[in-house]
Amino acid sequence: MTSVASQAPATATGRTPLEGIRVLDFSHILAGPFCTRMLADLGAEVLKVESSTRMDRTGVTRPDPNFKGRVDRPPSFVNTNRNKKSITLNLKAEPAREVTKRLASVADVIVENFSAGVMGRLGLDYKDLEPLNPGLIYVSMAGYGHTGPRRDWTSMNMNLQAYTGLMMVTGAEGDPPTCISSSWNDYIGGLHATFGILNALTERRVTGKGANLDLAQFEASVSTLGPMLLASAINGVPPARLGNRSTDSAPQGCYRCAGKDDWCVLTVRNDDEWRGLVAAMGNPSWASDERFSDVTGRLRHHDEIDKNIEAWTSQLSNVEVEGRLRKAGVPAERMRRIKDVMDDPATSSVYKTIEDPPGHPIRITGSPFDFSSSALTPVGTAAVLGADTHSTLREWIGLSEDELRSLDEQGVLV
Amino acid sequence: MSRVIDLTGLSAIYATRLLAEVGHDVIRVEPRSGDAIRRMGPYLGEKQDLEHGAFHQFLNAGKRSLTLDTSSPSGRRILDDLLQTADVVVANSPMPFDEAAITAANPRLVVTSVVDDSDPDICAYARSGLLSLTGHPDERPTLMGGRVYYAATGAFIGVATAAALLVAQQTGMGQTARVSVAECLQALFEQAMVTYASTGKSTERRGYRGAISAVSGAFPCADGYWMVSLSSSADNWHRFMDWMQDPVLAAEPELADEAERNAKRDYILDRIATWAGKHKKDELVAESQARHIPSAPVTTPLDLARDPQLIDRGFLQKVDHPEFGETLFPVGAIASLRGGKVAMAPSLGQHTIEILEELGYGPSDRRALLESGVV
Numbered sequence: 001m002t003s004v005a006s007q008a009p010a011t012a013t014g015r016t017p018l019e020g021i022r023v024l025d026f027s028h029i030l031a032g033p034f035c036t037r038m039l040a041d042l043g044a045e046v047l048k049v050e051s052s053t054r055m056d057r058t059g060v061t062r063p064d065p066n067f068k069g070r071v072d073r074p075p076s077f078v079n080t081n082r083n084k085k086s087i088t089l090n091l092k093a094e095p096a097r098e099v100t101k102r103l104a105s106v107a108d109v110i111v112e113n114f115s116a117g118v119m120g121r122l123g124l125d126y127k128d129l130e131p132l133n134p135g136l137i138y139v140s141m142a143g144y145g146h147t148g149p150r151r152d153w154t155s156m157n158m159n160l161q162a163y164t165g166l167m168m169v170t171g172a173e174g175d176p177p178t179c180i181s182s183s184w185n186d187y188i189g190g191l192h193a194t195f196g197i198l199n200a201l202t203e204r205r206v207t208g209k210g211a212n213l214d215l216a217q218f219e220a221s222v223s224t225l226g227p228m229l230l231a232s233a234i235n236g237v238p239p240a241r242l243g244n245r246s247t248d249s250a251p252q253g254c255y256r257c258a259g260k261d262d263w264c265v266l267t268v269r270n271d272d273e274w275r276g277l278v279a280a281m282g283n284p285s286w287a288s289d290e291r292f293s294d295v296t297g298r299l300r301h302h303d304e305i306d307k308n309i310e311a312w313t314s315q316l317s318n319v320e321v322e323g324r325l326r327k328a329g330v331p332a333e334r335m336r337r338i339k340d341v342m343d344d345p346a347t348s349s350v351y352k353t354i355e356d357p358p359g360h361p362i363r364i365t366g367s368p369f370d371f372s373s374s375a376l377t378p379v380g381t382a383a384v385l386g387a388d389t390h391s392t393l394r395e396w397i398g399l400s401e402d403e404l405r406s407l408d409e410q411g412v413l414v
Numbered sequence: 415m416s417r418v419i420d421l422t423g424l425s426a427i428y429a430t431r432l433l434a435e436v437g438h439d440v441i442r443v444e445p446r447s448g449d450a451i452r453r454m455g456p457y458l459g460e461k462q463d464l465e466h467g468a469f470h471q472f473l474n475a476g477k478r479s480l481t482l483d484t485s486s487p488s489g490r491r492i493l494d495d496l497l498q499t500a501d502v503v504v505a506n507s508p509m510p511f512d513e514a515a516i517t518a519a520n521p522r523l524v525v526t527s528v529v530d531d532s533d534p535d536i537c538a539y540a541r542s543g544l545l546s547l548t549g550h551p552d553e554r555p556t557l558m559g560g561r562v563y564y565a566a567t568g569a570f571i572g573v574a575t576a577a578a579l580l581v582a583q584q585t586g587m588g589q590t591a592r593v594s595v596a597e598c599l600q601a602l603f604e605q606a607m608v609t610y611a612s613t614g615k616s617t618e619r620r621g622y623r624g625a626i627s628a629v630s631g632a633f634p635c636a637d638g639y640w641m642v643s644l645s646s647s648a649d650n651w652h653r654f655m656d657w658m659q660d661p662v663l664a665a666e667p668e669l670a671d672e673a674e675r676n677a678k679r680d681y682i683l684d685r686i687a688t689w690a691g692k693h694k695k696d697e698l699v700a701e702s703q704a705r706h707i708p709s710a711p712v713t714t715p716l717d718l719a720r721d722p723q724l725i726d727r728g729f730l731q732k733v734d735h736p737e738f739g740e741t742l743f744p745v746g747a748i749a750s751l752r753g754g755k756v757a758m759a760p761s762l763g764q765h766t767i768e769i770l771e772e773l774g775y776g777p778s779d780r781r782a783l784l785e786s787g788v789v
Contacts, residue, residue: 162641169559191569198576224565231468238714341543368597369574
């Protein structure tokens with residue numbers, strides 16, 4: 001719960017790691033925008049390519065009539081797309097595609113997470129752009145990648161939770177598939193893409209060459225379960241579903257407490273902690289059973305122990321259970337709901353508060369890392385749709401006022 | 415290629431795995447008795463020893479292993495020598511070496527300092543809020559399986575390290591990258607954060623039903639489970655209705671609106687489950703993909719051991735394993751981008767002599783170190 005920001009010495013005011021790096025961002029929804037937000041945090045100039053005819057729908061999935069904040073950009077759009085510039089280009093129009101090619105010829109990185117084939121149909125594939133800009137790092141983030149038998153499959157976070165085996169390694173034996181209510185796989189895909197881009201930028205400094213990174217979100221998520229896949233491949237059986245248990249600490253689990261849907265976890269890693277647990281429960285007679293005196297026995301009789309522990313925890317609030325266990329030297333933690341985490345500055349230090357619009361405080365995801373010398377971009381807000389269209393076309397590719405007017409008249413900058 | 419000294423624990427070791435995937439020389443420094451990661455099950459095959467843990471075999475693939483007693487003065491001296499030759503070191507804070515002295519002597523060194531209070535993991539997971547999102551409504555919340563949250567924290571640590579390495583290459587100067595594991599865990603529920611901050615509602619665990627959009631779930635079917643996940647658009651709903659041909663749902667045109675679907679979620683999902691129960695998993699998935707409706711089979715990792723997509727893209731690569739024969743090895747998403755191969759994980763101390771030689775320790779020095787148990 002240590003905030004890295006609070007540790008940052010005042011000297012971390014140097015250049016950002018990606019100062020001067022231009023990112024042309026065609027990505028939408030979450031995995032790609034999460035990646036390009038990290039690039040923006042690291043100091044890249046991220047130009048989000050949008051069109052009023054095809055809006056990024058981020059955040060539209062959770063309409064709330066009572067929301068009082070900014071209406072042009074939903075809160076989750078702001079959270080995901082803060083610190084980026086916005087250009088509007090109607091890519092269905094040929095002149096807009098020509099402008100895009102010129103932008104690509106001076107960009108360092110392109111990120112797109114369309115289905116395989118979409119950028120190719122627009123004439124904006126790696127093979128179209130590489131001749132114009134051999135140093136270009138072109139990152140595609142399709143669900144399954146641009147090759148292979150499933151290249152045309154559509155995918156979303158939940159599909160990846162299902163197809164990577166995650167839902168069947170989570171939970172206990174016999175449970176139905178179990179997921180996390182989070183766009184987990186988008187973050188995993190975005191993190192891998194960001195790592196790949198940083199590495200490609202490093203290599204480019206040596207080779208002068210860019211890269212075509214056809215990252216499959218599916219593979220990124222399967223990688224995070226690499227040990228499970230490897231064990232299954234060698235042993236020919238799916239991995240055991242451990243639920244909340246451990247193979248070397250017992251008892252370990254999540255126990256129901258007296259409040260509605262309140263829970264507390266605990267783990268007993270050695271015999272001292274076991275004695276602490278027994279004392280915290282008031283030395284009940286069941287716990288003196290010889291069978292429970294060492295970890296081997298406790299692992300073997302885990303179900304029976306769990307039932308007895310829960311008979312105790314279910315009489316008490318989770319705060320009380322947590323407090324008594326900790327006092328007895330047993331690692332314990334009550335389950336924090338999102339509200340509990342968010343309302344406690346110590347447990348939500350990664351979420352910063354900014355005002356957008358002025359006078360309206362909102363919470364925004366910051367960075368869980370920082371540097372001793374390099375600066376990070378201060379957390380800001382999301383650009384108004386198309387706010388940077390003209391200025392970027394002037395700065396990146398030197399379009400004149402006449403050229404801009406002509407493009408406006410042709411209706412392609414919308 | 416950079417040299418990376420890997421002193422990580424479980425919350426960061428995925429970072430050094432990523433660094434090995436791009437071809438860096440990653441040296442894992444381990445105690446002579448082997449570390450905790452070598453002791454984590456499941457194991458490959460029958461032998462439950464320091465060489466057969468699945469976490470070790472996957473996460474240490476492509477690295478070299480040096481065993482060192484860093485509590486002894488001569489062990490610490492070897493670590494210092496090693497750090498003089500390195501570009502990156504990743505370890506938990508506080509650093510197990512004199513950071514000021516080392517970086518003064520080797521100013522280009524990137525030090526990734528991991529602030530880690532995530533042991534035991536079940537407590538960190540409960541504290542982070544993620545436990546409240548994992549599991550089935552009203553049922554017991556559960557840890558995610560396969561310690562997958564530590565791969566996520568490791569990926570953040572990999573990103574921070576890669577950024578500092580890029581700067582070091584530009585400027586010739588290293589620095590400290592600081593990463594908080596607790597903040598990485600928090601950062602993994604940011605949509606729930608947005609929902610709470612803008613509506614005051616805590617997102618709760620939703621089991622296998624309706625995780626993000628209204629019509630999204632792992633439904634039982636004739637031979638297992640299949641996952642279908644409609645986006646919030648009306649278009650997706652219409653395509654699904656064309657296929658399902660449910661006269662009751664079709665009679666409610668307002669369900670084209672996501673808010674209406676959310677309001678009637680359980681009712682809709684019950685009807686879908688009943689319908690899907692009559693069909694087989696592969697048929698349902700093939701048909702929905704043909705209709706551009708996102709769906710997937712619910713698999714176990716075993717189902718992926720010979721997955722055609724992973725083989726075709728070089729993620730699973732054939733290796734001739736000394737013990738298990740010809741087998742398909744997961745090289746990792748970053749290695750597969752580069753068509754790269756990844757060497758098998760090293761045995762404990764496999765590269766100790768070789769690394770001591772590289773550091774300039776002669777035969778008699780090495781013998782003395784071995785005899786005194788430092789290496």
